[in-house]
Amino acid sequence: MSDGALPHAHRILVGVCGGIAAYKAAGLVSTLVQRGDVVDVVMTESAQRFVAPLTFAALTGRRVHTSLWDDPETIGHISLVRAAQIFAIVPATANVIAKLAGGIADDLLTNAVLAARIPLVVAPAMNMAMYEHPATVENVRRLRERGALIVEPASGYLAEGEYGVGRLADEDAIIAQIDAVLRHGRELRGQRIVVTAGPTREAVDPVRFLSNASTGTMGIEIAREALSRGAEVDLVLGPTQLEPPHGVRVRRVTTAEQMRRAVMEVADGAAVLVATAAVADFRPAVTFAQKVKKNEGAEAIALERTPDILEELGRQKNGTFLVGFAAETERLEENARLKLRAKRLDAIAVNDVSHEERGFGVGPNELTVLYGDDGRIPLGFGGKRELARGLWDAIEQIRRG
Numbered sequence: 001m002s003d004g005a006l007p008h009a010h011r012i013l014v015g016v017c018g019g020i021a022a023y024k025a026a027g028l029v030s031t032l033v034q035r036g037d038v039v040d041v042v043m044t045e046s047a048q049r050f051v052a053p054l055t056f057a058a059l060t061g062r063r064v065h066t067s068l069w070d071d072p073e074t075i076g077h078i079s080l081v082r083a084a085q086i087f088a089i090v091p092a093t094a095n096v097i098a099k100l101a102g103g104i105a106d107d108l109l110t111n112a113v114l115a116a117r118i119p120l121v122v123a124p125a126m127n128m129a130m131y132e133h134p135a136t137v138e139n140v141r142r143l144r145e146r147g148a149l150i151v152e153p154a155s156g157y158l159a160e161g162e163y164g165v166g167r168l169a170d171e172d173a174i175i176a177q178i179d180a181v182l183r184h185g186r187e188l189r190g191q192r193i194v195v196t197a198g199p200t201r202e203a204v205d206p207v208r209f210l211s212n213a214s215t216g217t218m219g220i221e222i223a224r225e226a227l228s229r230g231a232e233v234d235l236v237l238g239p240t241q242l243e244p245p246h247g248v249r250v251r252r253v254t255t256a257e258q259m260r261r262a263v264m265e266v267a268d269g270a271a272v273l274v275a276t277a278a279v280a281d282f283r284p285a286v287t288f289a290q291k292v293k294k295n296e297g298a299e300a301i302a303l304e305r306t307p308d309i310l311e312e313l314g315r316q317k318n319g320t321f322l323v324g325f326a327a328e329t330e331r332l333e334e335n336a337r338l339k340l341r342a343k344r345l346d347a348i349a350v351n352d353v354s355h356e357e358r359g360f361g362v363g364p365n366e367l368t369v370l371y372g373d374d375g376r377i378p379l380g381f382g383g384k385r386e387l388a389r390g391l392w393d394a395i396e397q398i399r400r401g
């Protein structure tokens, strides 16, 4: 039995692919069944060359699903994912990861993933060169961006007799990831959350604009985490190359004024609004209708203030828990507390953007959440996904009082 045994049985769908580590999926399924979970297993055709479906049937006491064509009456791939709370692919081959990244659905497992609106946990296992191949790296990145939880493979002895990364993560690590998703799955169920993310662009002329270095990563991670905790999520997103998570309702905007309008349309009735967008404070007072020629020389661009969305939300607030972000380069907490009070926010996350290695765009970040007169929850330094989890834990803690 795993130490992390949960009090309630969960319905878990396990997808097994054709890799050497397929036999380890039998151990994982056995542990889940022993602690009381109801486990359905889907196997690819290749997986059945490594382990017989009979093994999983015996372990689960349930029929193992191997073909798209077995259950035409119930449309097997749809009924399987409807019944499950979480889908874990263990092991995930390079092939299946590539198919999922490309949206290919040519067998039961890949069809089931496409049809699933439940959290997806992917545990890759393969030869080191395959795992480090740029195609696999890119495919894993795409799955992660769409909200899949990747249980990183471990380093160690690989079947080919070499040492390196590519070995299926330990059973405990995979189960911990499954449990983390199952535990977090409910907290925001039935609640609508609004997140703003990304920069805005304010046009100087038809080809030039004023903007900032925000990529929208932090807000997208916050939206993703809210979604995985069961919320209905509206994301108001400024111009960014990033793909928002599947399942989030996205409104794309360009300017601060468009962002204001989109936010006002969705803010009413939201349980929580998290404003991470780096909205321009100023815009050109005049936008030239034609491209300004070099020799015409607009030597000075007159600027005017853009609408202050957070301030407007703070004034109109009726029940929505309002969270702002303060990207500061000096006297962080002092400036953030002023903003917290002036805009009547419920909490503010302070982000030190004075260091090159944190803040806008780049990977890791450091956040502290301030609330009330002197409430303070440091979330520390970490990846934006971990910080998004920490932020929602902090918001829930403050809301509970």
Ligand SMILES: Cc1cc2nc3c(=O)[nH]c(=O)nc-3n(C[C@H](O)[C@H](O)[C@H](O)COP(=O)(O)O)c2cc1C
Residues within 6 Å of the ligand: 016, 017, 018, 019, 020, 021, 044, 045, 046, 047, 092, 093, 094, 095, 096, 125, 126, 127, 130
């Ligand atoms: C002995 C053997 C071991 C293999 N091990 C792996 C592996 O660990 N990971 C992987 O991604 N592919 C592995 N492959 C390749 C896959 O079996 C192959 O790509 C297959 O098409 C995967 O099918 P599936 O992704 O539909 O399960 C292995 C192949 C053989 C013959």
